[in-house]
Amino acid sequence: MSLELDPLLFGEIDPPQRLLMGPGPVNAHPRVLRAMSADLLGQFDPEMTGYMEQVMALYRPIFGTRNRWTMLVDGTARAGIEAALVSLVRPGDTVLVVNFGRFGLLLTEILQRIGARIETVEAPWGEVVPLEAISDAIARTAPRLVATIHGDTSTTMAQPLDGFGALCRAAGALSYVDATATIGGMELAADRWDVDVVTGGLQKCLGGPSGSAPITISEAAAEQIFARRHTEAGIRMAGLVDGQGPRIGSNYFDLAMIMDYWSEKRLNHHTEATSMLYAARECARVALAEGLATRYDRHARAGRAMTAGLRAMGLTVFGDDAHRMTNVTGAHIPEGIDGEAVRRTMREAFEIEIGTAFGPLQGKVWRLGAMGYNAMRHKVLITLGALEASLRMAGFALPLGEAVPAAMAAWTDRPVQDERA
Amino acid sequence: MSLELDPLLFGEIDPPQRLLMGPGPVNAHPRVLRAMSADLLGQFDPEMTGYMEQVMALYRPIFGTRNRWTMLVDGTARAGIEAALVSLVRPGDTVLVVNFGRFGLLLTEILQRIGARIETVEAPWGEVVPLEAISDAIARTAPRLVATIHGDTSTTMAQPLDGFGALCRAAGALSYVDATATIGGMELAADRWDVDVVTGGLQKCLGGPSGSAPITISEAAAEQIFARRHTEAGIRMAGLVDGQGPRIGSNYFDLAMIMDYWSEKRLNHHTEATSMLYAARECARVALAEGLATRYDRHARAGRAMTAGLRAMGLTVFGDDAHRMTNVTGAHIPEGIDGEAVRRTMREAFEIEIGTAFGPLQGKVWRLGAMGYNAMRHKVLITLGALEASLRMAGFALPLGEAVPAAMAAWTDRPVQDERA
Incomplete structure (x- = not known):
């Protein structure tokens, strides 16, 4: 039949092992x-x-x-x-x-x-x-x-x-x-x-x-x-x-x-x-095996850590602090930086996905999630480290090496200076 | 929290290995x-x-x-x-x-x-x-x-x-x-x-x-x-x-x-x-790897085999022969037989599911499917053998040992007498 495809044309399912740190979907457990x-x-x-x-x-x-x-x-x-x-x-x-x-x-x-x-x-x-x-x-x-x-x-x-x-x-x-x-x-x-x-x-x-x-x-x-x-x-x-x-x-x-x-x-x-x-x-x-209170606390720590890390690298976090979701954080794309180019570097060099935005925020804000199986300290730290490097390569002048310790401190809720002492 | 369940209350997912020979869903490949x-x-x-x-x-x-x-x-x-x-x-x-x-x-x-x-x-x-x-x-x-x-x-x-x-x-x-x-x-x-x-x-x-x-x-x-x-x-x-x-x-x-x-x-x-x-x-x-023509032929053989087997055990097949779907076959429930009891025997003794029917056919007809991964000769034969035994145990007088050879013959398209010679 002329309509038939070569079944070998498309191989076995084999998606890249990518860390999904956008607003969802995220990696499944x-x-x-x-x-x-x-x-x-x-x-x-x-x-x-x-x-x-x-x-x-x-x-x-x-x-x-x-x-x-x-x-x-x-x-x-x-x-x-x-x-x-x-x-x-x-x-x-x-x-x-x-x-x-x-x-x-x-x-x-x-x-x-x-x-x-x-x-x-x-x-x-x-x-x-x-x-x-x-x-x-x-x-x-x-x-x-x-x-x-x-x-x-x-x-x-x-x-x-x-x-x-x-x-x-x-x-x-x-x-x-x-x-x-x-x-x-x-x-x-x-x-x-x-x-x-x-x-x-x-x-x-x-x-x-x-x-x-x-x-x-x-x-x-x-x-x-x-x-x-x-x-x-x-x-x-x-x-x-x-x-x-x-x-x-x-x-x-x-x-x-x-x-x-x-x-x-x-x-x-x-x-x-x-x-x-x-x-x-x-x-x-x-x-339920983790315990819901523990799970909500883990998401809260991840959100705090992400927010602190973004701020420590000189980015402005979007929106009202008092009502922030714990699992996704917006960051203003700095003046003169191509947001999509940074997202591409994150994906291609680090295999990390961060999110773009919709409507009035499109092109102005990135969205970084830490949800479910990805609301973990090491995944937040890896993401922040990769973003710092990607921003630097894009020509953004930012304080180097600040984001990760700030995030670690925010995760444990101890102030930054204690962590460094 | 009083609303929380014991997470061990429900164990690992572990469905029985059941052969699904009804009108669908069937076992996945x-x-x-x-x-x-x-x-x-x-x-x-x-x-x-x-x-x-x-x-x-x-x-x-x-x-x-x-x-x-x-x-x-x-x-x-x-x-x-x-x-x-x-x-x-x-x-x-x-x-x-x-x-x-x-x-x-x-x-x-x-x-x-x-x-x-x-x-x-x-x-x-x-x-x-x-x-x-x-x-x-x-x-x-x-x-x-x-x-x-x-x-x-x-x-x-x-x-x-x-x-x-x-x-x-x-x-x-x-x-x-x-x-x-x-x-x-x-x-x-x-x-x-x-x-x-x-x-x-x-x-x-x-x-x-x-x-x-x-x-x-x-x-x-x-x-x-x-x-x-x-x-x-x-x-x-x-x-x-x-x-x-x-x-x-x-x-x-x-x-x-x-x-x-x-x-x-x-x-x-x-x-x-x-x-x-x-x-x-x-x-x-x-x-597509099987080839669509081969696949349709396999379903046609399965349907022919099921129909022939049901008839050989004395059951009346439902509906117009000329326009029968190849992948699901209806059989009238014999007078005096409890259709649901037979389905239960099939499930409990043989781990085989056959279908009930809807609306005007409810309680009157069973539906036997042979679809996708289950449209295979051995699965049709196993189902017919189990149905014969279940019907006999339910008290239905039927010719014993006829269904399987009739189905084998219909699968290969050779008449029954050749197969037995």
């Missing part, structure tokens, strides 16, 4: 990669449904919740966001978006397609939105849902969420939090925040591959989602009653159907992405 | 499982975009096409279906669905949520829809899109598609084919069929895990999709012009955006599911 090599199971086999039950139990502490409905959406983190929004929001509903970066804009973009009436409460890139501003906006707009990002990697800012859910609930609104960039790296506290739906992804602080989106759903939100349940004609069974609300706008992202598969009903929906479920399970086992 | 253990790459790294280019090239022969736009949707096969339909269909458009089983019903279910006007042309479960009936229905309904399933595992029937695309094109309609259950097992010929969009999945005849949906898109369809392009506010760049058509109803499934990521523009959308891309790449390499 080797245990997670190995878990994906396990063979598949039928989607209703008792061992498969047993693994699903385990995943539900494993993700509850990671989300900081006792929610029954804690599971996976089969797709990348963005699939989890869309599943949450399309299942919570009916066309014409008013949704208040807390917008402080690219991913807040993404929420509005998804909501426009759902047909929501969108209101926003905003902060400039590099800041977060004060709780009082959110409270005022809720009073002004009377939303059915308030949606926010937890950590927005585009600006490296983390929105404080203690008290957020209570504000929403007092106004009769549901609440949604996108925790893609923080899950497994900064504390999630769905129950303490009193929020309704939180979604995440594996490819950042959980140290797994992109392609599975953990989600947790409160009883209140589940009730509203089930009010829009609609069983497929091809598998309709006796005793199943459809909800009275308007049908959810997507089949694949219909959380009522996904919950029916993850419940004891085991109603067939799509074929569960089994290898990704194995990966999600192993991500959670690795995180 | 070991090379595919190993490919997923490769470490991750940044989504714009040159090696990553190189692998993406390779995936595009590898899937063209598998779809039987020269379409430039041949790539992956990040989700299960159903994600590919929804991405195709939501990107091709505008609310209010008339869509004609060729419906001969559960997955035709699924198309209507997804289209209802998109807000399409749905017309159907139907066949009873176990038959296919004659081309003349499709032609008449197109004339009657003047659809913007005609959508069909290629092989519907719910009925084990494969819709003939030669001439289908020409009918649609003559009427000015786009055409869509869901090939989830046939890709890699029966010939796909997107160009010869002259159809616009075809989607598939890995978890059946391609011998991979669920979670990635290969898709191919004709130039005509791409043009209509790009007419609805809408770039996200957070990443808008100079020189990018949005289309004039109504915005696509989903962000995650917006094929215009996914195509912009898979093109030299490399516009960021979601973070590519890298491990699943590695899996999809390896599925295609395995298939």
Whole structure:
């Protein structure tokens, strides 16, 4: 057949061993990669449904919740966001978006397609939105849902969420939090925040591959989602009653159907992405074995060390110190330096990836991450050393040899002078 | 923290070594499982975009096409279906669905949520829809899109598609084919069929895990999709012009955006599911190394062998012989036999999974698959031997020892008597 390729044209999979120190994806934990090599199971086999039950139990502490409905959406983190929004929001509903970066804009973009009436409460890139501003906006707009990002990697800012859910609930609104960039790296506290739906992804602080989106759903939100349940004609069974609300706008992202598969009903929906479920399970086992408090502290040390190192080499760190995400740090590209050329040197000479930026920060800021398996002292130090050398070769005049000791000191929380004494 | 689990509570991933001989998912090829253990790459790294280019090239022969736009949707096969339909269909458009089983019903279910006007042309479960009936229905309904399933595992029937695309094109309609259950097992010929969009999945005849949906898109369809392009506010760049058509109803499934990521523009959308891309790449390499014609023949032999074996043990095979899928076979559950008890014996005594059925066939038909890595003579023979023993233990009076030789004969295409001589 003339359409056939030579199968030897493309060799064995063999990616370079590159250290991914951008805003994600990052290198996966080797245990997670190995878990994906396990063979598949039928989607209703008792061992498969047993693994699903385990995943539900494993993700509850990671989300900081006792929610029954804690599971996976089969797709990348963005699939989890869309599943949450399309299942919570009916066309014409008013949704208040807390917008402080690219991913807040993404929420509005998804909501426009759902047909929501969108209101926003905003902060400039590099800041977060004060709780009082959110409270005022809720009073002004009377939303059915308030949606926010937890950590927005585009600006490296983390929105404080203690008290957020209570504000929403007092106004009769549901609440949604996108925790893609923080899950497994900064504390999630769905129950303490009193929020309704939180979604995440594996490819950042959980140290797994992109392609599975953990989600947790409160009883209140589940009730509203089930009010829009609609069983497929091809598998309709006796005793199943459809909800009275308007049908959810997507089949694949219909959380009522996904919950029916993850419940004891085991109603067939799509074929569960089994290898990704194995990966999600192993991500959670690795995180819980480390201990969540230890893990969050490790990310905080890595963020402090990166920030201190960047400052010690004369760079200006982007954004508000008080609300910095612990796992990704922005650095202004110095005047006269070609940011992409430095990134290329980092990649080609050191096999280290650091991130570019989006929108208003494109060409102006690099983003350096230390997430999951990469939130380790030696990886932060290696990255800083390589960046110092790359900047020097690019002609940037900077103090030499300062970044690494500053980062080491910040890691242990002892001041720089102690470390040198 | 009281919410924390004992991380030892759930052990290492260790699924039983079960032979999956149902309608899919099936056991993955070991090379595919190993490919997923490769470490991750940044989504714009040159090696990553190189692998993406390779995936595009590898899937063209598998779809039987020269379409430039041949790539992956990040989700299960159903994600590919929804991405195709939501990107091709505008609310209010008339869509004609060729419906001969559960997955035709699924198309209507997804289209209802998109807000399409749905017309159907139907066949009873176990038959296919004659081309003349499709032609008449197109004339009657003047659809913007005609959508069909290629092989519907719910009925084990494969819709003939030669001439289908020409009918649609003559009427000015786009055409869509869901090939989830046939890709890699029966010939796909997107160009010869002259159809616009075809989607598939890995978890059946391609011998991979669920979670990635290969898709191919004709130039005509791409043009209509790009007419609805809408770039996200957070990443808008100079020189990018949005289309004039109504915005696509989903962000995650917006094929215009996914195509912009898979093109030299490399516009960021979601973070590519890298491990699943590695899996999809390896599925295609395995298939092309075998040779597609050889592979389709192997599936045809497996299907013939299974059918012959089931008949030799006195079972009635479901559906129309002339249009049987080669990779899954239905067998009527004999009067007085508890179908689920037999499936349990198969699983517990033999570690073999065979399938149940949906909707009108539930409790009446078993479905036995032989797909991908499992479309092998020895696996068909082992399954038939185990089923014979299980049926006998369930009290079904059947001719003993007939199924295996009948299947061996059907595999080689020599009549049964020759084999025994």
